[in-house]
Amino acid sequence: MSELSWWILGACVSAFAIKLCGYFVPRRVLDSPVMSRVAGILTIALLASLVTMNGFTSGQDLVIDARVGALAAAVIALLLRAPFLLVVIAGAGAAILLRATGLAA
């Protein structure tokens, strides 16, 4: 195997070990009232952070492009109580439309 292959294998093992780490935190610790509050707040923060990462960043740059339109379309769909799949389709559709019309990159 080439050197690169060994590094790839190592990185795969590392990724799995990191994933496994979280599961080794004792349940007793996870079940305390403080931890359930932390878990609730943390979930919201992680999701909001993922929205930001997926909506406004490109590598280490903050960018405004067609994805902002996708986000706006998703907000409208959610306000209209659209089902989840429709929200996702609205996001894709808005991005396609904005790029096709040249309104956004």
Add this chain to the structure above:
Amino acid sequence: MPDMPRGKLTPATRMGLSIAIATGLYGISFGALAIAAGLNLWQTVALSALMFTGGSQFAFIGVIAGGGTASAAFTAASLLGVRNAVYGMQIKQALRPRAGQVPLMAHVTIDESVATSLAQSSPAEKSRGFWTAGLGVFILWNLFTLAGALLGESLGDPAAWGLDGAAVAAFLGLLWPRLKGAEPILVAIGAALVTALAVPFTAPGLPILIAAAGAVLYALAGSRHAPRATEHGRLREVDGGKP
């Protein structure tokens, strides 16, 4: 694995499938880019099957494509994967897995499966959401990685199909039901701002961890008052629950 109700798909299953399709298709661009970065077919396929965390995979091939060393690619990928440890804790608390389930669960612990699971309210739906999104993304991500690696760049950029718009809409759709009350909304806005501020100044993968750390500190600082508030709530209920 969860019992699937017969006939009809539950909301969590539908969410998981939508996310699996939107995310899985991205595997095409990973496959094509990995080959373009100089990896061979087996190395590309191994990354999707064994590493299986999109951000880290893109970081790995990104460093290689930019002329970086394999050890730098290893470090970038590992750093970017640290959030999966936070996810593991969340999923362990929410799904209470048996020990035997943990290795497979850990392997499919990624942004999409965790987000789909935590967006549900009942334990059964949390479980269905996790497995549908986790296994769904795994299958499609690997199939499309292979397709992308074989067909190369002739397939073009998934952004042209609006898949990046689909991804951001999906994550917002998962966050939305949780934004009930002032505190969740403020936490979400705070986390989004911290992430945006951190992006230009920190290595990829760190902004989400900084936002997570901030959220934990905030939750711990506020928890000192939490027990009393709960007691109060209970007392009011005991009083007869009348206004």
